[in-house]
Amino acid sequence: MAEIIDGKQWAQQLNVQTKAKVDDLKARGISPKLVVIIVGGDEASQIYVRNKHRKADKIGILSEIKRLPADTSQEALLSVIDGYNRDSSIHAILVQSPLPKQIDEAAITRAISPAKDVDGFHPVNVGKLYTNAKLNFPVSCTPKGIMTLLRAENVELTGANAVVVGRSNIVGRPMAALLLNAGATVTVVHTQTKGMTDYTRQADILVVATGIAHLIKGSDIKPGATVIDVGMDHDANGKLTGDVDFDSAFSVAGKLTPVPGGVGPMTIATLMQQTVELAKWSE
Numbered sequence: 001m002a003e004i005i006d007g008k009q010w011a012q013q014l015n016v017q018t019k020a021k022v023d024d025l026k027a028r029g030i031s032p033k034l035v036v037i038i039v040g041g042d043e044a045s046q047i048y049v050r051n052k053h054r055k056a057d058k059i060g061i062l063s064e065i066k067r068l069p070a071d072t073s074q075e076a077l078l079s080v081i082d083g084y085n086r087d088s089s090i091h092a093i094l095v096q097s098p099l100p101k102q103i104d105e106a107a108i109t110r111a112i113s114p115a116k117d118v119d120g121f122h123p124v125n126v127g128k129l130y131t132n133a134k135l136n137f138p139v140s141c142t143p144k145g146i147m148t149l150l151r152a153e154n155v156e157l158t159g160a161n162a163v164v165v166g167r168s169n170i171v172g173r174p175m176a177a178l179l180l181n182a183g184a185t186v187t188v189v190h191t192q193t194k195g196m197t198d199y200t201r202q203a204d205i206l207v208v209a210t211g212i213a214h215l216i217k218g219s220d221i222k223p224g225a226t227v228i229d230v231g232m233d234h235d236a237n238g239k240l241t242g243d244v245d246f247d248s249a250f251s252v253a254g255k256l257t258p259v260p261g262g263v264g265p266m267t268i269a270t271l272m273q274q275t276v277e278l279a280k281w282s283e
């Protein structure tokens, strides 16, 4: 039976460390500040943004939510970002995803100053990640938080067979780079992969980020593997569930993250951690 990785508890621990860093910076006259921009936004996005704001407040990070109407033009959003890029009191800028159809997400990503890109999505930061640069730079919060979880749980990374299911810019691609940089042998599988489960069954570390509820079953998992479920799906009853079929995975995996209470809390805690890092690096 798998050991459940308690993301909530590890996130709480990270938040305590982040709060101490905030107190240090404040004592030196720096108040870390995050701005979250939301354009229109579904109910879920509104909740995530509110949660980020509350968590920042608790840790002592200044945070501002900029709410823009759903019909905001790309030019208007670019102009708002430009204002925050120039404002030296702001250290971290995040544009909540998804954005309305009239806005090109990639153009928005490129408009945020790489030094304030708390999501780590800017091509300059992605380039640093993929070249394993020995520099300070932000990394996408969900995969960075997963690395924190793996290390906290003492999961062996060097030489491990890691399989990432999904190739998104937010999770799959940066996750693969982080695992590779840590010394794992990394395979990325996706919707066009032939015989996907031939790969997943070889994985010592399996990270699943597809948005397809219960795609991965216990029979797709190597006995004893560490399984990280990034899914935030809804079952037939509308209940939040993961990309991994928890019940069948539980009897095969060595370690397993639940949904909710696994990766999600670590994403928010990592966002806080990285806001403080950006403030520190800006000194």
Ligand SMILES: Nc1nc2c(c(=O)[nH]1)N[C@@H](CN(C=O)c1ccc(C(=O)N[C@@H](CCC(=O)O)C(=O)O)cc1)CN2
Pocket: 048, 094, 095, 096, 097, 098, 119, 141, 142, 170, 232, 240, 259, 260, 261, 262, 263, 264, 265, 267, 268
């Ligand atoms: N600009 C960004 N947009 C989005 C990101 C992102 O990293 N940057 N990620 C997701 C949404 N997201 C953060 O923005 C996020 C969603 C959910 C959670 C979370 O804590 N989930 C809880 C469960 C919550 C519930 O009950 O509904 C959990 O897993 O325990 C954290 C972050 C898309 N957009």
Ligand SMILES: [Mg+2]
Pocket: 007, 258, 259, 260, 261, 262, 263, 264, 265
């Ligand atoms: Mg979770």
